[in-house]
Amino acid sequence: MISVVLIGAGNVATHLYHALNKAKNVDLRQWYNRSLPSIESYKNQVSITNNLNDLVEADVYIIAVSDDAVKPLSIALPFENRLVVHTSGSVGIHDLDKKHKRGVLYPLQTFSKSSELDFSNVPICIETLEKEDFKTLSTLAKALGSTYYKINTEQRQTLHLSAVFVNNFTNQLYRVAHEISDAKSIDFDILKPLILETAKKVQHISPYMAQTGPAKRNDKKTIKKHLKLLEHQDHKAIYQLLTNAIKKTHGR
Amino acid sequence: MISVVLIGAGNVATHLYHALNKAKNVDLRQWYNRSLPSIESYKNQVSITNNLNDLVEADVYIIAVSDDAVKPLSIALPFENRLVVHTSGSVGIHDLDKKHKRGVLYPLQTFSKSSELDFSNVPICIETLEKEDFKTLSTLAKALGSTYYKINTEQRQTLHLSAVFVNNFTNQLYRVAHEISDAKSIDFDILKPLILETAKKVQHISPYMAQTGPAKRNDKKTIKKHLKLLEHQDHKAIYQLLTNAIKKTHGR
Ligand SMILES: NC(=O)c1ccc[n+]([C@@H]2O[C@H](COP(=O)([O-])OP(=O)(O)OC[C@H]3O[C@@H](n4cnc5c(N)ncnc54)[C@H](OP(=O)(O)O)[C@@H]3O)[C@@H](O)[C@H]2O)c1
Ligand SMILES: NC(=O)c1ccc[n+]([C@@H]2O[C@H](COP(=O)([O-])OP(=O)(O)OC[C@H]3O[C@@H](n4cnc5c(N)ncnc54)[C@H](OP(=O)(O)O)[C@@H]3O)[C@@H](O)[C@H]2O)c1
Numbered sequence: 001m002i003s004v005v006l007i008g009a010g011n012v013a014t015h016l017y018h019a020l021n022k023a024k025n026v027d028l029r030q031w032y033n034r035s036l037p038s039i040e041s042y043k044n045q046v047s048i049t050n051n052l053n054d055l056v057e058a059d060v061y062i063i064a065v066s067d068d069a070v071k072p073l074s075i076a077l078p079f080e081n082r083l084v085v086h087t088s089g090s091v092g093i094h095d096l097d098k099k100h101k102r103g104v105l106y107p108l109q110t111f112s113k114s115s116e117l118d119f120s121n122v123p124i125c126i127e128t129l130e131k132e133d134f135k136t137l138s139t140l141a142k143a144l145g146s147t148y149y150k151i152n153t154e155q156r157q158t159l160h161l162s163a164v165f166v167n168n169f170t171n172q173l174y175r176v177a178h179e180i181s182d183a184k185s186i187d188f189d190i191l192k193p194l195i196l197e198t199a200k201k202v203q204h205i206s207p208y209m210a211q212t213g214p215a216k217r218n219d220k221k222t223i224k225k226h227l228k229l230l231e232h233q234d235h236k237a238i239y240q241l242l243t244n245a246i247k248k249t250h251g252r
Numbered sequence: 253m254i255s256v257v258l259i260g261a262g263n264v265a266t267h268l269y270h271a272l273n274k275a276k277n278v279d280l281r282q283w284y285n286r287s288l289p290s291i292e293s294y295k296n297q298v299s300i301t302n303n304l305n306d307l308v309e310a311d312v313y314i315i316a317v318s319d320d321a322v323k324p325l326s327i328a329l330p331f332e333n334r335l336v337v338h339t340s341g342s343v344g345i346h347d348l349d350k351k352h353k354r355g356v357l358y359p360l361q362t363f364s365k366s367s368e369l370d371f372s373n374v375p376i377c378i379e380t381l382e383k384e385d386f387k388t389l390s391t392l393a394k395a396l397g398s399t400y401y402k403i404n405t406e407q408r409q410t411l412h413l414s415a416v417f418v419n420n421f422t423n424q425l426y427r428v429a430h431e432i433s434d435a436k437s438i439d440f441d442i443l444k445p446l447i448l449e450t451a452k453k454v455q456h457i458s459p460y461m462a463q464t465g466p467a468k469r470n471d472k473k474t475i476k477k478h479l480k481l482l483e484h485q486d487h488k489a490i491y492q493l494l495t496n497a498i499k500k501t502h503g504r
Pocket of ligand 1: 008009010011012013033034035038064065066067069073087088089090106107108109110111112
C-alpha cells in the first residue's frame with residue numbers, strides 16, 4: 001500500500017485524484033490546494049486542506065501545479081527527506097527543493113477537466129535520483145493502470161517537445177481544415193472519421209510507412225491546384241512547408 | 253436491390269469490393285480490372301473480367317482507378333446512358349464522358365489494402381447531375397453502412413484539400429516527433445496514446461476549443477527552450493510556423 005498526498009487541483013490533479021481514489025493498493029491520504037473551493041465538493045471522500053502546515057505524512061507527495069509554482073511550493077513544504085515529485089514535462093528534477101527526496105511522474109497525455117480519461121491510456125514517465133524511489137513510483141504507476149517508462153530529464157524535455165508536435169500542432173492542422181471547410185459551408189463532421197483513422201494507423205505502422213498523398217507522390221498537378229484553392233497566405237505557407245518536408249522525408 | 257459493376261482493383265476498389273459483397277440490397281454483378289491477377293483469387297465469389305466488352309448491365313458502374321485513368325476509362329466504356337461514377341476527390345464530374353449519366357461517390361477516408369475499414373467510418377460525398385441518380389447513390393451509400401453528404405465539385409475539392417491537412421500533414425508531424433524522439437532513444441510508443449487522444453478530442457469539441465500548450469499560452473520561455481532543443485532546421489521551421497499560426501488563431 002502506497003500512501004499519497006495530492007497537491008494542486010487543476011486538470012492533471014483532478015484526473016489523478018479520481019485515478020488514485022479508485023486504485024487498489026493506494027491510500028490517498030489528503031488533497032491540498034491553495035484555494036479550497038475547487039476541492040470542497042470532495043470533502044466527504046478525502047481529507048482536504050489549504051494549509052501546508054496541516055499536511056499529513058505519506059510515501060509520496062505529488063505536486064501537480066502550474067510549472068512556475070512547482071519550485072516555490074516544494075520549498076514551502078514544511079518537512080524534509082520525504083519523496084516529493086512533480087508532474088511536469090519541462091520542469092527539471094533539480095527544481096524541486098533539495099531537502100526532499102525528489103522525483104518526476106510525468107503523465108504524457110492531454111488532460112482537460114471536462115473529458116474522462118482512463119489511466120491505461122496515460123503513459124507515465126518516471127525520473128528519480130534514487131533507485132528505491134523509482135520502485136515506489138513505478139509501483140504507483142502500475143496501481144493507476146498506467147504503462148511506465150524510465151525517462152531522464154533530457155528525454156522528458158524531448159518528449160514534451162514531441163508532444164507539442166503531435167498534440168498542439170496537429171490540432172492546429174485540424175483547425176486549418178475547419179477554417180477551409182467552413183468557408184465552403186462544409187460540415188466539419190465529414191472530416192472526423194479521417195482524423196481518427198489517421199491517428200489509429202500509426203498505432204501499428206510507422207508514420208513513415210503510413211504516409212500517402214500528393215506530396216509523397218510528388219504529384220505536381222494536384223499540389224499546384226491545392227495552392228490555388230487556398231485563399232489565406234497563412235494556410236498556403238503551412239501547405240508549402242509540410243509538402244516540402246514530406247517530399248524531403250520520402251526522397252522526392 | 254441496386255446492381256453494381258466495380259472497376260479497378262486498387263486500395264479503394266478492394267475495400268469497396270468487400271463492403272459491396274457484404275451489403276444487403278446490393279447485387280455486385282461483376283468486377284473488372286485491366287489486369288486479372290489482382291482479382292483472380294475472387295473469381296469464385298464474383299464474376300471477374302479484364303475485357304470492357306464483357307461488362308454486364310448494372311444500375312451503377314463504379315470507376316475506382318487512378319485519377320488520370322478515370323477519363324479515358326469512362327470514354328472506353330462500350331455503352332451509354334447508364335450511371336457511371338468515379339471515387340476521386342479531385343477529378344471533376346464532367347471529366348466523365350458525357351455519353352453517361354454521371355456521378356461521384358467520393359469516400360472521405362484513407363484506404364490501404366492492408367488495414368481493415370468499417371464503412372460506417374467512411375463518409376461518402378455524393379455528387380450527381382440528376383436528382384434521380386442522387387437517390388440511387390445515397391441508397392447505395394446507406395446499404396454500405398456509410399453516412400452520406402451532398403457535396404458539389406468545389407466543396408469536394410476543398411474536402412480533398414482539407415484531407416491533406418488532417419491526414420498527410422498530420423502524419424508528417426507524427427513523423428517529425430518520431431525523428432526527434434528516436435534521436436534521444438525514446439520509444440515512440442510513449443507518444444501513441446497522446447496521438448489517439450488528440451484525434452478523439454475533436455470528435456466532440458472544436459479544434460479551436462481543444463487547443464492547449466505553449467503557443468496558445470504564448471509561453472515565451474518554453475517556446476525558446478523548445479527551439480533550442482530542436483537540432484534540425486526543418487523541424488525548427490515547422491515549429492515556428494505552427495506556433496505563430498496558433499498564436500494568431502488565439503489572438504496572441
Ligand atoms: N494539462 C495537461 O495536459 C498536462 C499534461 C502533462 C503534464 N502537465 C503538467 O502538470 C502540472 C499541472 O498542470 P495542469 O494542466 O493541471 O494545470 P492547471 O489546470 O492550470 O492547474 C494549475 C493548478 O496549480 C495551482 N497553482 C497555480 N499557481 C500556484 C501557486 N503559486 N501556488 C500554489 N498552487 C498554484 C492552481 O491552483 P488554483 O486552483 O488555486 O488556481 C491549480 O490547482 C504542470 O506542471 C503541467 O506542466 C499538464
Ligand atoms: N487511397 C485512398 O485513400 C483514396 C481515398 C479516396 C478516394 N480515392 C480515389 O479512388 C481512386 C482509386 O484510388 P486507389 O488508392 O484505389 O488507387 P490504387 O490503389 O493506386 O489503384 C489504382 C487502380 O487503377 C487501375 N489503373 C491505373 N491506371 C489505369 C488505366 N490506365 N486503365 C485502367 N485501370 C488503371 C490500377 O490497375 P492495376 O491493378 O492493373 O494496376 C488499379 O486497379 C482514385 O481516384 C483516388 O483519388 C483514393
